[in-house]
Amino acid sequence: MADDTVCSGVDRAALLPEDKDYVYDFGQNPGRFADRKTFPALVGTGGSLAVGILPPCGMSFLHIHPRSAELFAVIEGHVLTEGVFEAGVVRADGKQRVVRTDLGPNMMTVFPGGAFHTQMNPECTNATVVAAFPSEDPGIALILPQTFALDDDWLKTQFGDVSTEEIAGLRASLPTGLFLQVEGCKKKCGIQTE
Template identity: 30%
Template sequence: MAMVSPLLPCAVMALVVSVLPSQSVAGDPDLLQDICVADLTSGVKVNGFACKATVTEDDFYFKGLGAAGNTNNTYGSVVTGANVEKVPGLNTLGVSMSRIDYAPGGLNAPHTHPRATEMVFVLEGALDVGFITTGNKLISKTITAGDVFVFPRGLVHFQKNNGHGPASVISAFNSQFPGTQSLAMTLFGATPAVPNNVLTKAFQVGTKEVEKIKSRLAPKKA
């Protein structure tokens, strides 16, 4: 009688497992309700906001992107978000937008969006934009009205208006709440503060330089 290889049962089991749906794709891949308007007053948050019982058309409406924002600040740029906090009807839908306005010379300082890829459409003006890969390569381009540029999820990126007039873009995100981490504010404006000896070693500068940067990024007192 032919001998059955002891490896055969293992091979069969591996084949069966390979064709079964994994945990990541098993179950319901889509939403189980038409809408889930965010209850922003609820303390319950499970990868999003709890759904509120009574909804209106205003939960799906926002007109804040139609007008330019005030760019009179340190960086000369301002972001007007249309995320789930402004449009509760976006809850569970995985999309959001924002408008960014830039004064001449204005900068949207290097930052990341940990939960989303960003695509910008230039409304007016010209911008120098770029992102840095994890291999420390800068991918940059000058974009003008009508152009589109993409910043991959989680990568450090920036936009700079080097023109003589104002500029603006509309940004689209594949997240209802993409999140933003500004590198400068994250490192020099954190609460509690990142220890000076960490920053001096990381940036190879002295304590006075670190303190100077921290003082400039400290929240303004009312």
């Protein structure tokens, strides 16, 4: 039964014999992301789900999900989003199409599979969000850190007239982790700058 695509519902139920095998507690899991690895009951369902708190002035790194679309909903708070569709999706003026949304409670948006996107909480209180994926394993690719993992010569070709020192400076300035804080918003909210 190595290939779960041929596993029947009866086989799957036998692998998960306890009722507790069908419960995922987002509050007890630091990643707050239920996928086929963290919640085996999802195997064969074709879906996964994340529940999160976007802190005041918090912003997710620009990212994509290479194997899934994302259905993104705000439960509590206020979230701004931006998504860039694949090449060739352009506005009437021929420029790249960027979808910008302003979401409040009980509102959602969708990021098509492979679309670059980010979310930001512009307020001084937490925002509670849910992200659903029509894939058991949507994956995540962080655009800037992964771009700057390329060799300097490759980056120089991609970015044009940049020096090795400029590339090193950009690499060194990239924040780590999945979330950032927006400086202007932090000042508005009185959040200490580190």
